[in-house]
Amino acid sequence: xxxxxxxxxxxxxxxxxxxxxxxxxxxxxxxxxxxxxxxxxxxxxxxxxxxxxxxxxxxxxxxxxxxxxxxxxxxxxxxxxxxxxxxxxxxxxxxxxxxxxxxxxxxxxxxxxxxxxxxxxxxxxxxxxxxxxxxxxxxxxxxxxxxxxxxxxxxxxxxxxxxxxxxxxxxxxxxxxxxxxxxxxxxxxxxxxxxxxxxxxxxxxxxxxx
Numbered sequence: 718x719x720x721x722x723x724x725x726x727x728x729x730x731x732x733x734x735x736x737x738x739x740x741x742x743x744x745x746x747x748x749x750x751x752x753x754x755x756x757x758x759x760x761x762x763x764x765x766x767x768x769x770x771x772x773x774x775x776x777x778x779x780x781x782x783x784x785x786x787x788x789x790x791x792x793x794x795x796x797x798x799x800x801x802x803x804x805x806x807x808x809x810x811x812x813x814x815x816x817x818x819x820x821x822x823x824x825x826x827x828x829x830x831x832x833x834x835x836x837x838x839x840x841x842x843x844x845x846x847x848x849x850x851x852x853x854x855x856x857x858x859x860x861x862x863x864x865x866x867x868x869x870x871x872x873x874x875x876x877x878x879x880x881x882x883x884x885x886x887x888x889x890x891x892x893x894x895x896x897x898x899x900x901x902x903x904x905x906x907x908x909x910x911x912x913x914x915x916x917x918x919x920x921x922x923x924x925x926x927x
Contacts, residue, residue: 718783719754719781719782719783720737720781720782720783721780721781722735722776722779722780722781722782723779724779725778725779725780725781727779728778729776729777729778729779732775732776732777733775733776734773734774734775734776735751735765735773735774735775735776735782736771736772736773737751737771737772737774737784738770738771738772739767739770739771739772739784741784741786745786745788746767747766747767747867747868748786748787748788748867748869749765749766749767749772749784749785749786749787750762750763750764750765750766750772750774750784750785750786750787750816750817750866750867751763751764751765751772751774751776751782751783751784751785752782752783752784752785752816753778753780753781753782754780754781754782754783760783760785760816761816762785762787762815762816762817762818762866763776763777763782764817764866772784785816787814787815787816787817787865787866787867787869788867788869789814789815789816789869790863790865790869790870790871791812791813791814791819791863791864791865791869791870791871792811792812792813792814792871793810793811793812793861793863793871793873794810794811794812795808795809795810795859795861795873795875796808796809796810796811797875797877799875799876800876800877801877802877803877805846806845806846806847807843807844807845807846808843808844808846808859808877809841809842809843809844810841810842810844810861811839811840811841811842812835812840812841812842812861812863813840814863814865814866814869816865816867817865817866817867817869818865818866819835819837819863819864819865819866820864820865820866820868821863821864822835822842822861822862822863822864823860823861823862824842824844824859824860824861824862825859825860826844826849826851826857826858826859826860827857827858828858828860829849831844831848831849832844832845832848832849842861856876856877857876857877858874858875858876859874859875859876859877860872860873860874860875861873861874861875
């Protein structure tokens with residue numbers, strides 16, 4: 718059933734607690750939540766949990782609501798093709814959950830936990846590769862685990878032939894580093910951008926300079 722809770726045009730200044738009898742199977746009680754019903758008929762999770770036969774949730778706006786069950790695991794979409802060569806200083810994934818929302822995430826590269834940053838507005842999970850201390854030029858295994866607020870879990874594995882974490886300096890970057898003295902084959906700014914014999918020189922740090 719769908720309940721009309723007051724009028725959606727009326728603002729709710731402070732959250733209100735709602736209690737609705739849960740009449741679904743006990744096996745799905747832990748997956749139940751309150752969901753708002755949009756004009757197009759689609760559902761949007763509003764949270765809540767079943768307590769002693771009642772679905773208890775907080776309302777932040779009035780409108781149409783129903784009890785939904787979230788048994789669907791979050792989706793994970795990588796920014797790179799599986800097995801492809803990854804260029805740049807980070808990799809990213811779009812992680813989404815249709816109803817209850819993202820609860821936690823974990824990224825591992827070659828079996829080791831790595832730092833990941835999640836932007837809830839864009840649903841993008843970013844992994845800065847320099848912080849992960851990735852070795853270039855080798856095959857890497859990436860594991861991503863995402864759990865939603867009803868404990869549905871997705872676990873995906875990806876591979877890449879190489880992580881290229883090199884940084885190419887722009888004109889502005891070069892001017893900011895005007896005090897740097899380059900050694901070896903790189904004689905001047907032109908060599909840095911053009912290379913020698915049409916070969917560029919990527920660098921992952923400033924360790925090469927004196």
